[in-house]
Amino acid sequence: MRRCCEGVGLPCLFKGVGMASPPPPKYLLVFDFDETIVNENSDDSVIRAAPGRELPERLRQSFRDGFYNEYMQRVLAYLGDQGVKMGDFKAVYENIPLSPGMPELFQFLSKNQETFEMILISDANMFGIECALRAAGVYSLFRKIFSNPSGFDKRGYLTLGPYHSHKCLECPANMCKRKILTEYLAERAQEDVEFERVFYVGDGANDFCPSATLTSSDIAFPRKGYPMHQMVQEMEKKQPGAFQATVVAWESATEVAQSLQEVLKKKC
Incomplete structure (x- = not known):
């Protein structure tokens, strides 16, 4: 059960006096990575490191819906065969642009780290995400990052694995x-x-x-016009009220920052 404020001022005052540890953050802020924090799909971005910046047709045709992780394992193996090294991948990831308004949102969040606990859940890969976040100077804002394991083997190839297994019928085989x-x-x-x-x-x-799965007290921030937003709208049409969270669609992440600022104004 999520707790709101204590309701009276006295306990809040005691929290700030003579206590060794600060109060826990009030809110959890969950981010996706591709086309949310960054303005591209980072899996597509790495193709810029390939010869001619494209993949062979046979490789592109090997994709199967729901098994994107396996497809990317083949893509990365191909890139390794073509001599693409760690530095080449790092350069690509570090230069993926942030989505509109994202620098401003992170600036706001960096000033309110005690209030917001931030985690990232992404179907990309750990190496690429860490490179991008460090380049943007926001890596330290995240308490935890959940993504597919990746690293470089003895050949210098970037390798990728699935995050976990699950029983959800709606999600890719490697991550729910x-x-x-x-x-x-x-x-x-x-x-x-x-x-x-x-x-x-x-x-x-x-x-x-x-x-x-969010409740009526939560907020979903889908990027306007993207699949998440479309699916929320479709659910609302078919089953009004079934999607419980408040929905705030955004084109610029400054809209997310504005909504979060409103939440802080209303807090006790």
């Missing part, structure tokens, strides 16, 4: 973001950290699954 979010909330609850509200910022179809 709802499972990750649910387990994270349970883990934090065991550590006596329960959030008043959860905010979810995403764009893709795989962001709809976790956002559909």
Whole structure:
């Protein structure tokens, strides 16, 4: 059960006096990565490191819906065969542009780190995400990053694995973001950290699954016109009220920052 404020001033005052540890953050802010934090799909971006900046037709035709992770394993193996090294990948990831308004949103969040706990759940890969976030100067804002494991083998090839297995029929075989979010909330609850509200910022179809579990006190921030937004709208048409969270669609992440600022103004 998520707790709101204590309701009276006295306990709040005691929290700030003579206590060794600060109060836990009030809100959990969950981010997607591709086409949310960054303005591209980073898996597509790495193709810029390929000879001629394109993949062979046979490789592109090997993609199967729901098995994108396996497809990217083949793409990365091909790039390794073509001599693409760590530095080449790093340069690509570091130069992927942030989405509109994202620098301003992160500037706001950096000033409110005690209030917002931030995690990232992405179906990209850990190496690429870390490169991009460090280049943007925002890596330290995230308490935890959940993504597909990746690293360089003895040949210097970037390798990729699945994040986990799951039973969700709506998500790719390698990752269900709802499972990750649910387990994270349970883990934090065991550590006596329960959030008043959860905010979810995403764009893709795989962001709809976790956002559909949010409650009426939470906010979903789908990128306007992208699959997550479209799926939310479709659910609302078919089952009015079934999607419980407040929906704030965004074109610029400054709109997310403005909504979060309004939340802070209303807090006790």
